[in-house]
Amino acid sequence: xxxxxxxxxxxxxxxxxxxxxxxxxxxxxxxxxxxxxxxxxxxxxxxxxxxxxxxxxxxxxxxxxxxxxxxxxxxxxxxxxxxxxxxxxxxxxxxxxxxxxxxxxxxxxxxxxxxxxxxxxxxxxxxxxxxxxxxxxxxxxxxxxxxxxxxxxxxxxxxxxxxxxxxxxxxxxxxxxxxxxxxxxxxxxxxxxxxxxxxxxxxxxxxxxxxxxxxxxxxxxxxxxxxxxxxxxxxxxxxxxxxxxxxxxxxxxxxxxxxxxxxxxxx
Amino acid sequence: xxxxxxxxxxxxxxxxxxxxxxxxxxxxxxxxxxxxxxxxxxxxxxxxxxxxxxxxxxxxxxxxxxxxxxxxxxxxxxxxxxxxxxxxxxxxxxxxxxxxxxxxxxxxxxxxxxxxxxxxxxxxxxxxxxxxxxxxxxxxxxxxxxxxxxxxxxxxxxxxxxxxxxxxxxxxxxxxxxxxxxxxxxxxxxxxxxxxxxxxxxxxxxxxxxxxxxxxxxxxxxxxxxxxxxxxxxxxxxxxxxxxxxxxxxxxxxxxxxxxxxxxxxxxxxxxxxxxxxxxxxxxxxxxxxxxxxxxxxxxxxxxxxxxxxxxxxxxxxxxxxxxxxxxxxxxxxxxxxxxxxxxxxxxxxxxxxxx
Numbered sequence: 101x102x103x104x105x106x107x108x109x110x111x112x113x114x115x116x117x118x119x120x121x122x123x124x125x126x127x128x129x130x131x132x133x134x135x136x137x138x139x140x141x142x143x144x145x146x147x148x149x150x151x152x153x154x155x156x157x158x159x160x161x162x163x164x165x166x167x168x169x170x171x172x173x174x175x176x177x178x179x180x181x182x183x184x185x186x187x188x189x190x191x192x193x194x195x196x197x198x199x200x201x202x203x204x205x206x207x208x209x210x211x212x213x214x215x216x217x218x219x220x221x222x223x224x225x226x227x228x229x230x231x232x233x234x235x236x237x238x239x240x241x242x243x244x245x246x247x248x249x250x251x252x253x254x255x256x257x258x259x260x261x262x263x264x265x266x267x268x269x270x271x272x273x274x275x276x277x278x279x280x281x282x283x284x285x286x287x288x289x290x291x292x293x294x295x296x297x298x299x300x301x302x303x304x305x306x307x308x309x310x311x312x313x314x315x316x317x318x319x320x321x322x323x324x325x326x327x328x329x330x331x332x333x334x335x336x337x338x339x340x341x342x343x344x345x346x347x348x349x350x351x352x353x354x355x356x357x358x359x360x361x362x363x364x365x366x367x
Numbered sequence: 368x369x370x371x372x373x374x375x376x377x378x379x380x381x382x383x384x385x386x387x388x389x390x391x392x393x394x395x396x397x398x399x400x401x402x403x404x405x406x407x408x409x410x411x412x413x414x415x416x417x418x419x420x421x422x423x424x425x426x427x428x429x430x431x432x433x434x435x436x437x438x439x440x441x442x443x444x445x446x447x448x449x450x451x452x453x454x455x456x457x458x459x460x461x462x463x464x465x466x467x468x469x470x471x472x473x474x475x476x477x478x479x480x481x482x483x484x485x486x487x488x489x490x491x492x493x494x495x496x497x498x499x500x501x502x503x504x505x506x507x508x509x510x511x512x513x514x515x516x517x518x519x520x521x522x523x524x525x526x527x528x529x530x531x532x533x534x535x536x537x538x539x540x541x542x543x544x545x546x547x548x549x550x551x552x553x554x555x556x557x558x559x560x561x562x563x564x565x566x567x568x569x570x571x572x573x574x575x576x577x578x579x580x581x582x583x584x585x586x587x588x589x590x591x592x593x594x595x596x597x598x599x600x601x602x603x604x605x606x607x608x609x610x611x612x613x614x615x616x617x618x619x620x621x622x623x624x625x626x627x628x629x630x631x632x633x634x635x636x637x638x639x640x641x642x643x644x645x646x647x648x649x650x651x652x653x654x655x656x657x658x659x660x661x662x663x664x665x666x667x668x669x670x671x672x673x674x675x676x677x678x679x680x681x682x683x684x685x686x687x688x689x690x691x692x693x694x695x696x697x698x699x700x701x702x703x704x705x706x707x708x709x710x711x712x713x714x715x716x717x718x719x720x721x722x723x
Contacts (some may be wrong), residue, residue: 267412268441268469282457
C-alpha cells in the first residue's frame with residue numbers, strides 16, 4: 101500500500117462503521133418481522149388507531165408550527181433588534197431539553213394546577229389526557245426544528261431580491277409571500293420534514309403531559325411502548341410501520357424540495 | 368422632475384449632496400467604487416434612508432426627514448434596475464416583468480410584459496427562467512421589468528457593467544433608445560466615463576459622498592475641476608458616421624466636419640461614437656510637417672488650459688470639443704495659450720469606436 105493511500109481508506113472505513121451501526125437496528129426490525137405479520141398487526145384495532153392518531157396529531161401540530169413559525173422565522177431572519185439573540189436562544193431551547201423535562205414544563209404551564217390551568221379550565225379547554233394535549237406537546241418539541249431551518253432559509257435570501265420587489269410596488273406582506281417564501285422553499289421544506297419526523301417519534305413529553313389513553317392520546321411510539329412488555333412481535337411490527345411512514349414522509353418532502361429548488365440555487 | 372438632497376454618514380463616507388434630474392433627460396452619476404453612487408439611488412428608491420434629507424418627485428414628497436415623511440419603496444414610483452439585476456429566480460422572464468405591473472388589470476399583464484420583452488428583442492425568451500439566460504438577456508429582462516413599472520423616474524445602477532465587451536455595445540444601443548423615448552427623468556450610475564458620455568446629457572462626478580463636478584461630457588473632459596475628475600473623465604467622445612476605409616481601417620466623418628480613422632474591431636458603418644483618451648492626443652503647431660505615424664490630425668483651437676497635478680489639460684475646439692493631456696514642460700515649450708490654433712493628432716490604433 102502506498103503511504104499516500106491510507107487516508108482515503110480511513111475515511112471509507114469510518115463511514116462503513118457509521119452506516120453499519122446506524123442501519124443495523126432499523127434492518128433488524130424488518131428481519132424480525134414479516135410482511136404478513138405487518139399486515140396482521142394493522143388489523144389489531146389498537147395499532148390502526150395509534151397510527152391514525154399519530155398522523156392526525158402530527159399533521160395538526162405541523163400546521164400550527166408552519167402558520168406561526170414561518171412569519172416568526174422571517175422576522176428573526178430579516179430584522180435586527182435588541183435582545184434578538186436571547187429570543188433565538190429561547191426558541192431553540194426545546195432542542196436540548198430532555199423530553200421528560202419538556203413534559204413536566206408543559207404540566208407546570210398548562211396542567212390543571214399549572215400557571216394557565218385555571219384560565220384554560222375557565223375557557224373550557226382541557227389538555228391533559230386529551231388529543232389536544234398531544235398536539236400541544238408535539239408543537240413544543242418539534243417547532244424548534246422548523247424555526248431553525250426556516251430562519252436560516254430566510255436569511256439566505258439576499259435582501260437585494262426583497263428590495264427589488266418593494267421597488268416594483270409590492271408591499272412587505274406581498275414580498276414575503278411572493279418572493280421570500282418561494283425562494284426559501286427548499287429550506288422551509290427541509291425544516292418541515294425534520295419537525296414532522298421529530299413529532300412522529302415524540303414519546304416522553306406526550307406521555308408525561310397527555311398520558312397514554314388508547315384511541316385518545318396513544319400515538320404509535322406510546323403504543324409500541326405499551327405492547328413492548330407483553331407482545332414483543334406486535335411492538336416490532338408497529339415499529340416497522342413507523343419506520344416506513346417516517347422514511348416515506350422524509351423522502352417525499354426531500355423530492356418536493358429538490359425538484360423545484362434548482363432555480364433558487366442557481367442565480 | 369426629481370430633486371434629492373441627501374446628507375449623513377453612510378458606512379465610512381459622509382454623504383452631502385443635492386441633485387436634480389429633469390424629464391426626458393438622463394443624469395449620469397459617476398465616480399470611483401465606494402463613492403456612494405448606489406446608496407444615492409437606493410435612497411431615492413426608498414430601500415435605504417439618509418440621516419437627513421429630502422426627495423421630491425413630480426411635486427410629491429417621498430422623503431423629508433425633518434417633517435418625518437418617508438414613503439415606503441412600494442409607493443414611490445421608480446423603475447429601478449439594480450446592480451446584478453436581482454431577477455427573481457423562481458419566475459419566468461415575463462412573470463418577472465409583469466411583477467411590477469400592480470396597477471394593470473391582471474389579464475393584461477402578460478401581453479404587456481411580452482410586448483416589452485419584444486421591444487428589447489427577447490420576446491422569444493418570455494418563458495425562460497433567469498438562470499438559463501445570458502448576461503445580456505438578463506440585462507434586458509431587468510430593463511423591461513423596470514420599464515413595466517412605469518415609474519416617474521428611471522434609476523439604472525451599472526446596467527452595462529456585468530456584460531462582456533460584445534454584448535455591451537448592443538445593450539448600450541438598446542438602452543440609448545429607451546432613454547431617448549423615455550419621458551421620465553433617468554439617473555444612471557456608472558463607473559465608465561465613456562458610457563456616461565454616450566447615454567447621458569449631464570454627468571455628475573461623485574467622490575466620497577460629495578458632488579465634485581457636474582456638466583456635459585465634453586466640458587468635464589476639457590475643464591476638469593480637479594485631478595480626480597481629470598483622471599476619471601478618461602475618454603474624449605466625438606460623434607460621426609463610419610464607413611470602411613482602406614487598409615482595414617474605418618473612416619469616420621465627424622459631425623460638423625473633419626475625418627478620423629480607427630483601427631481594430633468595431634462597427635464600420637453607420638453612426639458611431641469615437642472615443643480617445645486625452646493622454647493619447649499629441650498637440651503640435653500647424654507649421655510642423657505631417658511626418659509622424661499618427662493617422663488622425665484635426666485643426667483645433669485651444670479654449671482652456673487647466674493644470675492638473677504635473678499635467679496640463681488642454682481644452683480644444685475642433686468641429687467638436689475635445690481635450691488633450693500633456694506634461695507641464697511640453698506645455699511650456701509649446702508656449703500654448705488660450706486662442707492658439709494647433710493640430711491635435713493621435714494614432715488610429717488609439718481610437719475606439721462605439722455604435723450609436
